[in-house]
Amino acid sequence: MLTENGRGIAFGGDYNPDQWSEETWDDDVRLMKKAGVNTVALAIFSWDRIQPQENRWDFGWLDRIIDKLGKAGIATDLASATATAPLWLYEKHPEVLPCDKFGHPVNAGSRQSWSPTSPVFKEYALTLCRKLAERYGANPYVTAWHMGNEYGWNNRNDYSDNALNAFRLWCERKYGTIGALNQAWGTTFWGQEMNSFDEVLIPRFMGADSMVNPGQKLDFERFGNDMLLDFYKAERDAITEICPDKPFTTNFMVSTDQCCMDYADWANEVNFVSNDHYFHEGGEMHLDELACSDALMDSFALGKPWYVMEHSTSAVQWKPLNMRKRKGETVRDSLAHVAMGADAINFFQWRASAFGAESFHSAMVPHAGEDTKLFRQVCELGETLQTLADAGVQGSELERSDTAILFSAESEWATRSQTLPSMKLNHWHDVRDWYRAFLDAGTRADIMPLKYDWSDYKTVVLPTVLMLSAVDTWRLADFAAAGGRVVVGYATGLIDENFHTWLGGYPGAGNGLLRDMLGIRGEEFNILGSGVEGEPEAIRLGAGGEVALEDAAALNGATTRLWQNDVTVTGDRTQVLAMYAGEEADEWELDGMAAVTRNPYGAGEAYFVGCDLDVADLTKLIRTYLAAPAQSQQSQANTDVLHTVRKSADAAFDFYLPRGKKEVELQGVEGEPVVLFQTERGEENGSYTVRRNGVLVVRR
Structure with a gap:
């Protein structure tokens, strides 16, 4: 995806140049090269800039930034740009809006304010996909397609009439007869038997203390997953017809406070699996939660390397309390993802926004600019990822447990x-x-x-x-x-x-x-x-x-x-x-x-x-x-350390990360050190002191 020989760990993040004047773009490219950035995700929320009016298209700005990045050696993971629709579309076709369970429209102004079962919306969205494929399918700087963005973030459960009609068809395909559906939902309880699929309802609001038929609610969850997956596949296929030779992905949302889709199904429909993971201010749980989420991602990837599409350099802005990351955690968290099988480390976002809902979300370039501790950590991370790539980590696979x-x-x-x-x-x-x-x-x-x-x-x-x-x-x-x-x-x-x-x-x-x-x-x-x-x-x-x-x-x-x-x-x-x-x-x-x-x-x-x-x-x-037997030549005897092994045909890479706040002493570590982040090598061979939020990587 990144170079002619395909080597290199992907490093970068979401880039929103349309939020900035073009005078800023050259400075962005300069800083990206300084940090070692080699890929960006582009145009995720840019539909309104690409199609400012129904009959007017503007690709000029996108042409210029893709070319500027590409000539600097920075690849573009190009979005289908359908995560947000332009306001003119909502004004002309309010019927594309999803509804909440009370029947209220989920109005435009945020993300994913559209019904995945709306035929009108799908027609506009697929037209956009085809336009992008026609223009950039052969562009060498566009190396992958980023379909949508966090499908289901705002429209996971849609209660619109579009959804009702689609749910009835979904039920008919699944069950075949209304009798089979009645049996599955147990509709003899509370007198809910249906005579035809035209009587099938979605679980809209039924009263403050009412309990929903659990079989119906479960199928509605399955339906919502399937409808969004179908929408993703429609976007992907529209581009594939024109541009069949570039890989596709979409960013899952797997962390242990969310996993809203059945991503085991979604993983079958992407060329490489990607995830957006944001840390939890859980004290000692921070690293464990990250590893837990990544362990599921590794399974979705069938043990192959996978892609961190988004995480944060420091604090986010969407929680009641938004704690920043401590010294070393920006680098440590990124290397922990690599330790769990990731071959790409990306952030939301490149430059911190000056306005909008996420202006106080941390970024690779903070509001205070490049002369900051945070940007220096980003540069250190870029160097470290290059070191790991040069050592051969890319393409190696996480060793499985028993x-x-x-x-x-x-x-x-x-x-x-x-x-x-x-x-x-x-x-x-x-x-x-x-x-x-x-x-x-x-x-x-x-x-x-x-x-x-x-x-x-x-x-x-x-x-x-x-x-x-x-x-x-x-x-x-x-x-x-x-x-x-x-x-x-x-x-x-x-x-x-x-x-x-x-x-x-x-x-x-x-x-x-x-x-x-x-x-x-x-x-x-x-x-x-x-x-x-x-x-x-x-x-x-x-x-x-x-x-x-x-x-x-x-x-x-x-x-x-x-x-x-x-x-x-x-x-x-x-x-x-x-x-x-x-x-x-x-x-x-x-x-x-x-x-x-x-x-x-x-x-x-x-x-x-x-x-x-x-x-x-x-x-x-x-x-x-x-207790299982040791999983590798170097048993994780020290429970204060997360120890993982990634293996390739000719090498094994051991990652050691302290799980708590105290530094840890390691003895008898075999192999040559590749990364010593906040780590000192001892006088004895194979001995190391790994400080809080440190990382040791050795190659055997």
């Missing part, structure tokens, strides 16, 4: 339903907690979409995978029977793909197959955290009756605060590893009841973690029962 934590977008959507025993379930956050616990236990897990192939792993973990189909349950059973280890979380396998509750006892997935695997049967859920005076807020765990003496202390004293399963052990060989104990357990009639179990199944085994546990207690469980 353990996969399974992620399901549909289970994440399902946990947001207001019809569950608790409104506090969060599948994605539970994935993150398990991920952090594995790091705290001295190992690292991958995160794999449930719908992908995870059969090569030794252990799979299902945290709050609320929804399991019969097919996926059989996949788990076959995996365990062949010698794998399955770890089932407390709210896993309760409903099928239509949001029907599996019957016969919990967890009932696969018509009881999951229960058979686990050797337990649940009758009720015990939900805590009511805040009612006199009611227990937590329940303690004690050692199980069949735990080896050396393991007895593993979960003794662990605490559950949200959800406990009232279960009976049914398997002849099922071991109780921990049970509920103490006064609070007795208050809820759980004293002595199994909380964590292990059951042999075929050549493998299945664990049931029947209650919520915090990261510290999950860490104890992992260390005692699930």
Whole structure:
């Protein structure tokens, strides 16, 4: 994408030259070369500049900036520019606006103020795509296409009449007959049976305290994902017909506070996967959350290198409190993405805006200009990325773990339903907690979409995978029977793909197959955290009756605060590893009841973690029962360090990043140092001191 031989780690960001006078452009190019920038994403929000009136097109300014950048050795990732439409289009065709669930138009003035199911909007958008392809398809400086921008940011759930009509057609394609749809949605409950697809509704506002049919709501989530994916594909295909030889991408939004699309489907439709990731002011969670999000991105990329399309040099401006990054975090976060498999590091945005909604969002060139600590960090980062590229990191792949934590977008959507025993379930956050616990236990897990192939792993973990189909349950059973280890979380396998509750006892997935695997049967859920005076807020765990003496202390004293399963052990060989104990357990009639179990199944085994546990207690469980063998020649023995390995045909690159605020001492590190960022080499061979927010990279 960047050079004639295809080498080099991409480095740059969103560039908005149309916000600045052309006198600024030469200075931008000078500073980009100083920083080592080699690519920019261009024209993301520029439709109104490209087509200022319906019958007038202006490509002159775009021609000039692409040419200026290209001659300076800076490639353009050219956007389809459809993220925002010009105001004249909204004035002429207000019917393209999406609607909220109250029926109010989502008015223009922000981003994505358009309905993806509007045929009128699609016609205008595809005309723009074709115009761009005709003009820039053969331009050597345009090396990739950036379709849309963060699809679904403002129109993920559209309740317009356009959406209603499209949803009815979507349902008809999926179910074929209205009888099948009635069965799937369980419409005999609350008298919702439909006679034809013309009676299908979208879940608009039904009253302040009304509960939406969960099957209907789940399908509406699927529909919204599919409609935006269809829109993306229509844009991509319009350009491909004219310009078939340049790669396409669009920026996902994967972090553990958002993952709004089923990106496992989207990843199949791009040439390279890209992500926008913004850090969380979570103290010690900052780096762990980044690595967790990146682990999922690595799976979407099928283990191949992927692209950071956006992150921030420092503070953003869209949170209630916007903390800046500390010394070294701009570089450290970027190198952490590389450590997790990224071959491109880009920011929003190049130059901080002087006006508009994101004027106080940090940028590569801040308001104070080039003579700033922040811009010097950007330049240091550019040099470091060049060093890594020269060493051969580009194209190397992240070494896989023996353990996969399974992620399901549909289970994440399902946990947001207001019809569950608790409104506090969060599948994605539970994935993150398990991920952090594995790091705290001295190992690292991958995160794999449930719908992908995870059969090569030794252990799979299902945290709050609320929804399991019969097919996926059989996949788990076959995996365990062949010698794998399955770890089932407390709210896993309760409903099928239509949001029907599996019957016969919990967890009932696969018509009881999951229960058979686990050797337990649940009758009720015990939900805590009511805040009612006199009611227990937590329940303690004690050692199980069949735990080896050396393991007895593993979960003794662990605490559950949200959800406990009232279960009976049914398997002849099922071991109780921990049970509920103490006064609070007795208050809820759980004293002595199994909380964590292990059951042999075929050549493998299945664990049931029947209650919520915090990261510290999950860490104890992992260390005692699930610890995987060393993943590389250099085991991540130091739990204060995130250690990853990227491998190519002729080398391995070890990345070491302190997870906390203290510096760490490393001993016995093999290989030649490539990057020592905020790191000192010791007197002894293989010894290093890595300071807070530092990074060590060695090549073996």
